[in-house]
Amino acid sequence: MIADLTRAERTWAMIIVGGLTVIGLAMAVGGRNDLLGVHGWMVMIVGLAGFAMMIRQFDAPEPDPERLQHYYDAPTRAGIILTLIWAVIGMFVGLWVATLLAFPDLTFDAAWASFGRLRPVHTSGVIFGFGGNALIATSYHVLQRTTRARLPDQISPWFVLLGYNLFCVIAASGYMMGLTQSKEYAEPEWYADIWLTIVWVVYFSIYIRTLMRRKEPHIYVANWYYMAFILVVAMLHIINNLAVPISLGSAKSYSLFSGVQDAMTQWWYGHNAVAFFLTSGFLGMMYYYLPKRAGRPIFSYRLSIISFWGITFMYMWAGSHHLHYTALPQWVQTLGMAFSVVLLVPSWASAGNALMTLNGAWHKVRDDAVLRFMALAVIFYGLTTLEGSFMAIQAVNSLSHYTDWTIGHVHAGALGWVAMIVFGSLYALVPTMWKRPKLYSAKLVEVHFWLALSGTLIYVFAMWNSGVTQGLMWRTYSESGALTYSFIDSLVAMHPYYIARAIGGLLFLLGAIVASYNIGMTIRSPIAETSDDAGQDLPAQPALQAGE
Amino acid sequence: MFGLHYNLERNAIGLVLAIVVVAGIGGFIEIAPLFTIDETVEQDADMRVYTPLEVAGRNIYIREGCYACHSQMIRTLRDDVDRYGPYSLAVESQYDHPMLWGSKRTGPDLARVGDKYSDAWNTAHLNNPRDLVPESKMPAYRWLLRNELKTEDLGLHLAALRKVGVPYTDEMIANASIDAYAQANPDTNDAPALAERYGDATHIRMFDGDGARLTEMDALVAYLQVLGKMTDAAYQPDLPEAQ
Numbered sequence: 001m002i003a004d005l006t007r008a009e010r011t012w013a014m015i016i017v018g019g020l021t022v023i024g025l026a027m028a029v030g031g032r033n034d035l036l037g038v039h040g041w042m043v044m045i046v047g048l049a050g051f052a053m054m055i056r057q058f059d060a061p062e063p064d065p066e067r068l069q070h071y072y073d074a075p076t077r078a079g080i081i082l083t084l085i086w087a088v089i090g091m092f093v094g095l096w097v098a099t100l101l102a103f104p105d106l107t108f109d110a111a112w113a114s115f116g117r118l119r120p121v122h123t124s125g126v127i128f129g130f131g132g133n134a135l136i137a138t139s140y141h142v143l144q145r146t147t148r149a150r151l152p153d154q155i156s157p158w159f160v161l162l163g164y165n166l167f168c169v170i171a172a173s174g175y176m177m178g179l180t181q182s183k184e185y186a187e188p189e190w191y192a193d194i195w196l197t198i199v200w201v202v203y204f205s206i207y208i209r210t211l212m213r214r215k216e217p218h219i220y221v222a223n224w225y226y227m228a229f230i231l232v233v234a235m236l237h238i239i240n241n242l243a244v245p246i247s248l249g250s251a252k253s254y255s256l257f258s259g260v261q262d263a264m265t266q267w268w269y270g271h272n273a274v275a276f277f278l279t280s281g282f283l284g285m286m287y288y289y290l291p292k293r294a295g296r297p298i299f300s301y302r303l304s305i306i307s308f309w310g311i312t313f314m315y316m317w318a319g320s321h322h323l324h325y326t327a328l329p330q331w332v333q334t335l336g337m338a339f340s341v342v343l344l345v346p347s348w349a350s351a352g353n354a355l356m357t358l359n360g361a362w363h364k365v366r367d368d369a370v371l372r373f374m375a376l377a378v379i380f381y382g383l384t385t386l387e388g389s390f391m392a393i394q395a396v397n398s399l400s401h402y403t404d405w406t407i408g409h410v411h412a413g414a415l416g417w418v419a420m421i422v423f424g425s426l427y428a429l430v431p432t433m434w435k436r437p438k439l440y441s442a443k444l445v446e447v448h449f450w451l452a453l454s455g456t457l458i459y460v461f462a463m464w465n466s467g468v469t470q471g472l473m474w475r476t477y478s479e480s481g482a483l484t485y486s487f488i489d490s491l492v493a494m495h496p497y498y499i500a501r502a503i504g505g506l507l508f509l510l511g512a513i514v515a516s517y518n519i520g521m522t523i524r525s526p527i528a529e530t531s532d533d534a535g536q537d538l539p540a541q542p543a544l545q546a547g548e
Numbered sequence: 549m550f551g552l553h554y555n556l557e558r559n560a561i562g563l564v565l566a567i568v569v570v571a572g573i574g575g576f577i578e579i580a581p582l583f584t585i586d587e588t589v590e591q592d593a594d595m596r597v598y599t600p601l602e603v604a605g606r607n608i609y610i611r612e613g614c615y616a617c618h619s620q621m622i623r624t625l626r627d628d629v630d631r632y633g634p635y636s637l638a639v640e641s642q643y644d645h646p647m648l649w650g651s652k653r654t655g656p657d658l659a660r661v662g663d664k665y666s667d668a669w670n671t672a673h674l675n676n677p678r679d680l681v682p683e684s685k686m687p688a689y690r691w692l693l694r695n696e697l698k699t700e701d702l703g704l705h706l707a708a709l710r711k712v713g714v715p716y717t718d719e720m721i722a723n724a725s726i727d728a729y730a731q732a733n734p735d736t737n738d739a740p741a742l743a744e745r746y747g748d749a750t751h752i753r754m755f756d757g758d759g760a761r762l763t764e765m766d767a768l769v770a771y772l773q774v775l776g777k778m779t780d781a782a783y784q785p786d787l788p789e790a791q
Contacts, residue, residue: 100687101654104678107687114687116613178611183646211560219557227563232571239575244711246704252607254708259641260589261582263649268575276571305553312567316574325623326649327638329588332578339574398625402653475627483630487656492683 002057014054021047030249071144075157079137084516090125091509102498112176120175120187129168134422135281139226142288147214163199185273190253193241221304225284232276240269268319275315289425290374299356303349310346314339321392340392347385354378369445373424380416405467408460415456437528440521451511459504466497590639595779599746600702600724601731605771619650620659633660634782643714660776667755670769692765699725732766
């Protein structure tokens with residue numbers, strides 16, 4: 001990492017880690033009577049560790065200037081490893097919280113291990129840790145290959161990747177200490193939010209500076225999606241996190257918004273975190289790795305355009321379907337429902353476009369588990385968006401809302417779509433990134449595939465059953481016109497499904513561990529003797545290009 | 549149309565601007581009017597504000613992630629109303645920064661749980677839910693009774709809440725820490741001043757049953773006992789919508 005930097009760049013990197021150390025010190029001193037101080041110490045230790053590394057290697061020989069003629073893949077390699085680490089952490093905590101719902105005393109009387117504190121560690125760990133690192137790592141790769149340009153400078157890709165992971169660590173450790181804003185998927189407190197904003201602005205600058213230097217006339221469709229992911233997440237993050245800290249020495253802040261306005265802002269954020277983090281970004285991934293692996297061009301350029309702008313426009317209206325029958329004004333609920341239903345059109349345009357791309361390559365889907373991961377991801381994407389539109393209809397939502405059906409829906413998307421497209425893409429990417437002829441074991445990919453599929457199905461079916469049962473029990477009336485079931489009756493009925501759900505989660509976690517082992521062994525296997533450098537160099541011929 | 553796009557996708561800045569504009573429309577049209585249309589939130593002059601102890605309790609509710617399993621939003625559905633009470637109005641969370649409407653009912657809704665159970669029941673239930681409800685899935689929050697409540701910065705909390713729009717007076721902010729102690733110790737000389745500042749309906753009692761220590765349990769129970777009690781707007785059949 002440091003050996004690739006010139007002397008001047010090393011100086012800049014030292015200034016950055018030095019600045020981070022000073023910020024950490026200021027937080028530690030200012031927040032000495034508060035949990036903010038603990039995070040201050042953590043930031044300071046990270047800064048000092050970076051500083052020590054820089055000093056140790058500062059006098060290493062200058063790098064070969066010839067490296068600037070190649071793509072910059074070291075940050076992608078580090079990002080892939082971080083993705084796998086977060087996958088195992090996030091899914092393990094997920095399994096733990098699932099088990100807590102069946103056996104609540106597994107908290108061991110420790111506050112940090114209670115359900116309410118661990119749940120955001122799971123959600124942030126998989127969404128931001130696993131998903132976010134996968135997006136950053138693959139976006140660097142896709143961006144360079146589709147523009148035929150190297151990343152714009154040597155430091156900022158590392159700053160974004162490592163800075164983002166610092167945010168994830170601050171977030172997860174904060175939840176366990178009890179630091180949270182309570183806004184779902186936007187739990188980290190104000191100082192972590194400011195840090196993420198800085199990281200995100202640099203991420204955007206990497207993207208736009210590389211696009212400006214592209215050697216392809218057109219910007220490939222995968223980059224539209226990655227761009228939308230970066231831009232819209234920035235909008236959502238900044239607006240939803242507007243808050244007033246009680247003092248600069250305290251982690252606690254109060255949201256600028258309250259009540260109904262806060263609810264609408266939060267679910268505008270929450271639903272579009274799903275849209276632009278978990279959908280748009282991963283569609284970008286799909287639009288590159290799926291056609292590459294299948295060896296087929298994207299089926300339709302026009303469908304790509306329609307689905308991209310449809311998703312970008314319509315998703316932003318749909319957040320209010322999280323607030324049906326609440327104190328939110330009816331007109332907003334109706335708008336949210338209407339757009340959620342129409343949203344199925346661009347969603348299925350994307351899914352259909354991807355499946356039609358596989359036409360002529362179905363034999364590869366049968367034989368190659370890597371491509372099968374991607375194909376299955378697209379199928380789950382199609383099914384989950386259909387289910388989402390269905391659940392956004394008020395009458396359906398009156399049953400499904402507040403129940404496990406929502407949890408099942410989310411996991412059909414997160415396990416079936418997001419995780420499968422990530423694992424498929426990583427399997428496709430790893431041999432190229434480490435210049436290995438192939439993966440360590442194709443058989444283990446096959447094992448992972450079936451673990452992931454069976455885990456997802458068990459999980460989703462368990463939650464469908466429990467959700468619908470719960471919803472029906474809550475609204476069942478006896479002949480005398482009284483509610484038939486007490487709340488605790490419905491909770492008792494959930495117990496077997498909660499155990500089944502934990503088993504599904506366990507299978508999925510095992511799959512992620514198998515993937516980590518397989519990828520780790522690939523990295524340790526010998527380098528290809530006749531190294532195919534086409535994947536590494538800036539090629540003369542055009543890369544994958546838009547259809548027309 | 550596709551010709552236009554042919555040019556747009558060759559222009560990085562144009563593409564960026566187009567994404568921001570196209571994505572910005574929906575949120576702007578749905579959110580901005582919520583701040584300007586008066587009918588969005590009902591008017592209630594008698595709406596109370598949380599006492600410092602209740603604010604501290606609310607922050608413990610947030611810290612422990614209670615919102616992950618308990619909603620505070622009764623929907624306008626017959627079974628919701630029959631089970632939990634009159635449906636929630638926007639005015640009832642007018643001073644909730646942030647709102648805690650929730651999204652999941654692993655446990656029951658809490659919007660009107662205030663005064664539904666005794667302080668002793670709430671304390672015992674939080675300490676170990678399975679002592680009272682054997683089938684419960686809720687964690688045992690034993691540390692709430694062990695932890696002394698941090699009160700010295702409550703004035704800062706109230707001041708920050710005033711900045712975002714909650715009508716706390718200078719006097720409330722100046723006396724925040726004293727008021728927190730007084731609310732859980734009915735025999736102190738400060739209790740009458742607290743009642744004067746926050747209204748006669750304020751609960752002043754030993755929430756966790758122990759007057760010697762002010763614990764996190766005192767704060768959380770004090771908060772739970774006012775849920776749904778900050779205004780009686782929801783019980784008035786014809787609440788006048790704001791003019």
